[in-house]
Amino acid sequence: xxxxxxxxxxxxxxxxxxxxxxxxxxxxxxxxxxxxxxxxxxxxxxxxxxxxxxxxxxxxxxxxxxxxxxxxxxxxxxxxxxxxxxxxxxxxxxxxxxxxxxxxxxxxxxxxxxxxxxxxxxxxxxxxxxxxxxxxxxxxxxxxxxxxxxxxxxxxxxxxxxxxxxxxxxxxxxxxxxxxxxxxxxxxxxxxxxxxxxxxxxxxxxxxxxxxxxxxxxxxxxxxxxxxxxxxxxxxxxxxxxxxxxxxxxxxxxxxxxxxxxxxxxxxxxxxxxxxxxxx
Amino acid sequence: xxxxxxxxxxxxxxxxxxxxxxxxxxxxxxxxxxxxxxxxxxxxxxxxxxxxxxxxxxxxxxxxxxxxxxxxxxxxxxxxxxxxxxxxxxxxxxxxxxxxxxxxxxxxxxxxxxxxxxxxxxxxxxxxxxxxxxxxxxxxxxxxxxxxxxxxxxxxxxxxxxxxxxxxxxxxxxxxxxxxxxxxxxxxxxxxxxxxxxxxxxxxxxxxxxxxxxxxxxxxxxxxxxxxxxxxxxxxxxxxxxxxxxxxxxxxxxxxxxxxxxxxxxxxxxxxxxxxxxxxxxxxxxxxxxxxxxxxxxxxxxxxxxxxxxxxxxxxxxxxxxxxxxxxxxxxx
Numbered sequence: 158x159x160x161x162x163x164x165x166x167x168x169x170x171x172x173x174x175x176x177x178x179x180x181x182x183x184x185x186x187x188x189x190x191x192x193x194x195x196x197x198x199x200x201x202x203x204x205x206x207x208x209x210x211x212x213x214x215x216x217x218x219x220x221x222x223x224x225x226x227x228x229x230x231x232x233x234x235x236x237x238x239x240x241x242x243x244x245x246x247x248x249x250x251x252x253x254x255x256x257x258x259x260x261x262x263x264x265x266x267x268x269x270x271x272x273x274x275x276x277x278x279x280x281x282x283x284x285x286x287x288x289x290x291x292x293x294x295x296x297x298x299x300x301x302x303x304x305x306x307x308x309x310x311x312x313x314x315x316x317x318x319x320x321x322x323x324x325x326x327x328x329x330x331x332x333x334x335x336x337x338x339x340x341x342x343x344x345x346x347x348x349x350x351x352x353x354x355x356x357x358x359x360x361x362x363x364x365x366x367x368x369x370x371x372x373x374x375x376x377x378x379x380x381x382x383x384x385x386x387x388x389x390x391x392x393x394x395x396x397x398x399x400x401x402x403x404x405x406x407x408x409x410x411x412x413x414x415x416x417x418x419x420x421x422x423x424x425x426x427x428x429x430x431x432x433x434x435x436x437x
Numbered sequence: 438x439x440x441x442x443x444x445x446x447x448x449x450x451x452x453x454x455x456x457x458x459x460x461x462x463x464x465x466x467x468x469x470x471x472x473x474x475x476x477x478x479x480x481x482x483x484x485x486x487x488x489x490x491x492x493x494x495x496x497x498x499x500x501x502x503x504x505x506x507x508x509x510x511x512x513x514x515x516x517x518x519x520x521x522x523x524x525x526x527x528x529x530x531x532x533x534x535x536x537x538x539x540x541x542x543x544x545x546x547x548x549x550x551x552x553x554x555x556x557x558x559x560x561x562x563x564x565x566x567x568x569x570x571x572x573x574x575x576x577x578x579x580x581x582x583x584x585x586x587x588x589x590x591x592x593x594x595x596x597x598x599x600x601x602x603x604x605x606x607x608x609x610x611x612x613x614x615x616x617x618x619x620x621x622x623x624x625x626x627x628x629x630x631x632x633x634x635x636x637x638x639x640x641x642x643x644x645x646x647x648x649x650x651x652x653x654x655x656x657x658x659x660x661x662x663x664x665x666x667x668x669x670x671x672x673x674x675x676x677x678x679x680x681x682x683x684x685x686x687x688x689x690x691x692x693x694x695x696x697x698x699x700x701x702x703x704x705x706x707x708x709x710x711x712x713x714x715x716x717x718x719x720x721x722x723x724x725x726x727x728x729x730x731x732x733x734x735x736x737x738x739x740x741x742x743x744x745x746x747x748x749x750x751x752x753x754x755x756x757x758x759x760x761x762x763x764x765x766x767x768x769x770x
Contacts, residue, residue, distance in 0.1 A: 386617065398483060399489055
């Protein structure tokens with residue numbers, strides 16, 4: 158009796174894997190804003206069943222229009238399980254408990270690390286293509302992105318390029334090994350976080366920002382207009398005293414927040430924004 | 438052997454001296470050391486990075502630490518004197534927590550968008566409700582256990598409601614603020630916050646200092662106090678209003694910082710003698726000194742991390758509270 162039970166359990170756990178091997182998944186659920194967008198870019202019609210609620214939010218998602226026809230999930234194990242997915246794509250650092258539980262329940266879960274560069278984006282895009290059985294579409298997207306990157310390439314690596322840094326709610330900024338770093342570098346600027354030895358995304362006290370004195374200060378427009386206490390530091394008088402209009406750059410978070418091929422647009426947008434500010 | 442009363446001017450002098458010293462140190466210490474005298478030459482017209490940091494970041498921080506520390510220490514001393522309860526303190530009684538709740542309500546209901554003063558006013562209403570409720574619950578008995586348990590219930594409820602509002606808010610940054618409202622911080626506050634909270638803290642502080650004579654009389658017992666012409670009802674009203682106005686405004690800009698009002702009066706009481714009235718100015722000074730020191734401490738040990746002030750005051754305060762409980766039991770047995 159006991160032996161039979163074990164065999165049934167093992168078989169049940171193998172079933173989804175067998176399904177994948179036989180073909181491509183038919184019911185894909187994504188629970189992370191960035192995997193949502195990759196899957197929406199690559200999935201064939203009807204393949205992607207559900208995306209996270211963040212993707213439907215037009216203030217942070219570039220593809221909120223595409224998310225309209227899909228089921229919206231909130232990253233909770235129960236609702237995802239009931240969607241009967243044969244593949245769940247998730248971020249590596251979000252909804253951990255859900256991912257672990259889904260794995261225990263025998264679901265096929267694939268986790269994506271955050272993209273820290275355009276190279277990571279190419280890799281993640283290809284991987285999503287492989288998983289969805291859309292290798293060619295993925296290759297085309299990656300190729301397009303590389304062409305665009307070539308076109309935008311910044312020839313002269315002038316060591317005196319202006320320094321540009323970001324500042325967000327709760328005084329957060331980014332440094333080396335982030336997508337932001339790659340975008341800022343490719344747009345032709347030195348990155349503040351990089352210059353002062355920050356890796357990843359971390360808190361930068363207001364004092365340190367005033368002392369570091371970057372040539373341009375990039376503030377996310379979504380943060381600037383926010384009414385929370387977290388955002389109040391962005392209207393601190395010390396910032397106004399130090400960084401005039403001509404040194405403020407406003408950026409659209411949606412292009413920076415996720416490592417998808419769409420992030421390539423952030424480069425030209427940043428250059429235009431800086432040119433616009435300098436003219437003030 | 439000198440009596441505490443002859444030591445009193447010396448005590449106030451020492452505390453004032455410490456206050457000035459720590460205030461100057463608080464201006465100098467941060468990411469980098471900045472000569473505090475630069476403030477004098479650059480005031481009103483800061484141009485260099487150092488001058489901007491001193492004027493716009495460190496000065497408001499130090500001023501807020503002094504004001505908030507003073508009102509917390511003072512309200513602790515008044516509450517302990519009036520309730521004749523050694524464990525009374527705005528943090529433990531849930532007054533700070535309800536003030537936080539009021540502040541959070543004002544921010545996320547959009548009230549602060551109408552008028553900036555909606556923030557301290559709403560926190561003040563929260564604090565007022567807490568003091569009023571406590572008074573109603575505890576009544577005349579002033580039983581130590583009842584009042585502390587009522588405070589625990591109020592604190593938990595307010596903390597839960599604060600979390601609820603922050604979690605329900607559609608604002609994506611709201612949920613990240615829970616720690617700030619529970620633990621408090623003075624990091625990156627500006628002169629705007631000084632002007633928001635300052636007037637209220639001054640009014641609340643003045644009201645609380647006004648109770649000194651009544652508290653002295655009360656220490657001889659309620660009947661004696663009444664025969665001396667002290668109106669219990671009036672003292673109660675002043676205590677409630679002063680605490681609500683002062684602690685409410687302080688919490689609105691810095692979050693709930695606990696234990697200051699507990700530790701400071703207890704440390705100073707043996708030094709001023711058993712006169713509750715005299716304890717008030719000393720506790721205000723002592724509270725300011727304590728909070729300035731705690732705020733310097735969080736900057737020295739973790740300059741990048743924005744360690745919350747309430748963490749430091751609780752780490753110092755909670756063991757003190759336990760010790761106090763034990764020694765109270767020993768005294769009563």
